[in-house]
Amino acid sequence: MTDTATPNVTIHPFDDAIHLDTLGNGRYRGRTTEAYRNMVGPYGGITAAVMLQALLQRPERLGDPVALTVNFAGPVRDGAFEIATREIRTSRSTQHWFAEMVQEPDSDVSTTATAVFGTRRETWRHTEASPPSLPPRETLIAARKSTSAPWSERYDRRTINDLDAGVARSWVADVPPRPLDFPSLASLCDAIRPWLFVRRPQPTPIGTVTLNVYFHAAADELAAIDAAPLKVVARTNVIRRGFFDQEAQVWSPDGALIATTQQVVWFKA
């Protein structure tokens, strides 16, 4: 995608959306973009990504993200926002952070996040989980985009809903393709179609209230995946009394588990 103001500079819409200006004292200024707009306000995944991006900008930051929790406390309005970051504590192997997003004029907090960073040294290793079985990506049809939710055009999602197993298996890729990093992986964790819509096709108002991401790969490992489409297997355990959960595994195409993610979603039905 070409930036219309400076046509010889190419900037990916994701990088545009997570761009932050440094304000000092751990504060950053950004703004929502049309490319990741949802029906009302921005797509939750891009908000998670920009919260993480603020922490990644901190010069004190050590190591790679290991865990990220983003709480969607209230609506993010289209326009400018500020993110204040706070270093909670740093030890030899981990570093803990808190971040909150506010918007003028009322300075209400729309979003909070906590994150754990860690030093990813080599250790004994063992993988228990198995990658999902998925047909070749080319044989699947991409999910329809929604014109009222432009963010849906930012992902190529090819999903098989296994109603017997209660599992959705997908190929997911950024549109246009973009080298994988922690913010884009965090954003992708929110891109799976809610299972509620599979089980109950009526229009249902929903909103994610909290999103959790555990990163199982280091920065160099994500960089090696480059822009390859990822495999995602997602499941919802229970839908009841106003909330449902979703949990998912994100796998590299060659079978490395790179993230696990969970969220709780409010719904009205």
Added chain:
Amino acid sequence: MTDTATPNVTIHPFDDAIHLDTLGNGRYRGRTTEAYRNMVGPYGGITAAVMLQALLQRPERLGDPVALTVNFAGPVRDGAFEIATREIRTSRSTQHWFAEMVQEPDSDVSTTATAVFGTRRETWRHTEASPPSLPPRETLIAARKSTSAPWSERYDRRTINDLDAGVARSWVADVPPRPLDFPSLASLCDAIRPWLFVRRPQPTPIGTVTLNVYFHAAADELAAIDAAPLKVVARTNVIRRGFFDQEAQVWSPDGALIATTQQVVWFKA
């Protein structure tokens, strides 16, 4: 257990451990107890429970806990601590909180937590997950307690490690029995033996860095379970580069999914 100072009053060691004095301005004072001591400092589950308990004490609190994330930023020392709570935002159906634990003399933050509370109205419902298959509790032998970790005596854990499926299925109950509530459920989410120890029996230093709990039942539903032992099915997806994850489902004996939980654990091996 009988309180030795007032022998006609019975207080459960869990209630003793999560007891907080109100200091005003959303601040609470507590102290660690011998009953939930781990090898160094308190058991992580009891720290999670007391963070949640502080939020439950706030008179502004609306509804039931839906999600809790506890970040273990540094060691909790045996002795007194303070928990400062902060209401982030309240909407019609959800309320978001932040809490942090500090200890004198240096006021370092040992623990942070975010929580989402929600109003649990009746809605359309659907359960996708299935309860674990477990033999009758009476037929299983309880896990050995560790004298160097007194908290292990506070749980009766009867576990089948299914090495083929990579899953640990357990009956878990408070010792002595205690009616279930949100703090005790949060604490129990940390009680499963790390899968690393199953796959790699050598002594390995570990420490949970973050614990996440999603509550799928309302207060009245937990109360109805009373002190019945719970079923827990736990799995670790991946152990590598200094960290491993654990995720678990907690089921009532009559087959209701009441919590899902995840954590990331640092290890040295």
